[in-house]
Amino acid sequence: xxxxxxxxxxxxxxxxxxxxxxxxxxxxxxxxxxxxxxxxxxxxxxxxxxxxxxxxxxxxxxxxxxxxxxxxxxxxxxxxxxxxxxxxxxxxxxxxxxxxxxxxxxxxxxxxxxxxxxxxxxxxxxxxxxxxxxxxxxxxxxxxxxxxxxxxxxxxxxxxxxxxxxxxxxxxxxxxxxxx
Numbered sequence: 001x002x003x004x005x006x007x008x009x010x011x012x013x014x015x016x017x018x019x020x021x022x023x024x025x026x027x028x029x030x031x032x033x034x035x036x037x038x039x040x041x042x043x044x045x046x047x048x049x050x051x052x053x054x055x056x057x058x059x060x061x062x063x064x065x066x067x068x069x070x071x072x073x074x075x076x077x078x079x080x081x082x083x084x085x086x087x088x089x090x091x092x093x094x095x096x097x098x099x100x101x102x103x104x105x106x107x108x109x110x111x112x113x114x115x116x117x118x119x120x121x122x123x124x125x126x127x128x129x130x131x132x133x134x135x136x137x138x139x140x141x142x143x144x145x146x147x148x149x150x151x152x153x154x155x156x157x158x159x160x161x162x163x164x165x166x167x168x169x170x171x172x173x174x175x176x177x178x179x180x
Contacts, residue, residue, distance in 0.1 A: 004054065007032065013158075016074060017115075037080035038115035042084035043072040043161050045103070045169040046093055046122045051144060051175075053166065054093045058138035068151075069162045072117070089122050091131045093140050098124035103168045108161075119165045121172060145175035 003026040011034075012019035018037040021031060029147045034071070048052040053070075073088035075081060085100050105118045134139070148166050159161050167177050 004153045016087070019022065019079045019165065021101065024121070034112065036044060036113045036115070038113060039075045039077070039083065040116045040118065041072055041074045042088055043070050043117050043119045043165055044085050044089045044097075044122050044163045045070055045120065046089055046095060046125055047169060048125055048142070049175065051173055052142040053169065054092050054095070054140055054142050055140040055146070056092055056140055058136070063158065067159050068157060072161065075124045082120070085118070085120040085122065089100055090128055092136070094130035095122075095125040096128045097122035103165070103172075106164075117161055118175065119168065121159065121169055145173065149175070156178075 003024040006023040006025055008020050008022040010018055011021050016038070020032050020037055021033050022035060024033060048054070050142055055068050056071050057068050059065070059068050071088055071092040073084060075084045078159070079087075081102070082100060099122070101121045101123075103119045103121050105116055107113070108115045108117055124176065130140075146168075148170065151157060152163055152166070157166075170177055
């Protein structure tokens with residue numbers, strides 16, 4: 001049986017997320033939890049015909065550094081994860097995918113954040129040109145799965161969604177990360 005929700009109030013509203021504070025009761029114990037509410041996001045693994053993957057390098061203020069990541073973006077109101085993936089791959093790397101396939105979905109950090117990420121494999125890519133948002137400053141870089149494997153081993157990726165997505169896609173294309 002789930003804990004009883006006694007009350008919930010929104011304590012912060014931003015462009016990307018909201019923060020709520022809930023009071024819960026479980027048996028005889030009453031407690032509070034703060035929760036970051038996020039619409040969810042789509043992560044895209046764009047794999048080209050030559051089996052290279054496009055990644056984006058961009059500044060992440062929370063990490064206070066530039067990170068190399070898979071293209072990704074937040075779901076807009078009423079948008080499906082699939083539509084978000086199609087939109088983000090075009091916006092960030094400038095390609096349209098004929099095939100977009102869901103590989104997995106997961107909660108980012110369910111202790112305080114309800115964001116769910118949907119990870120898609122995108123193939124049969126056609127160049128259409130980037131359409132970056134005004135506040136997106138990123139560069140696109142392409143790597144092969146053997147290069148990606150070495151980069152993961154050397155700690156060059158610090159983003160969990162990127163590592164997970166690359167490993168899932170690599171195995172889909174026959175690259176064995178356990179025995180390269």
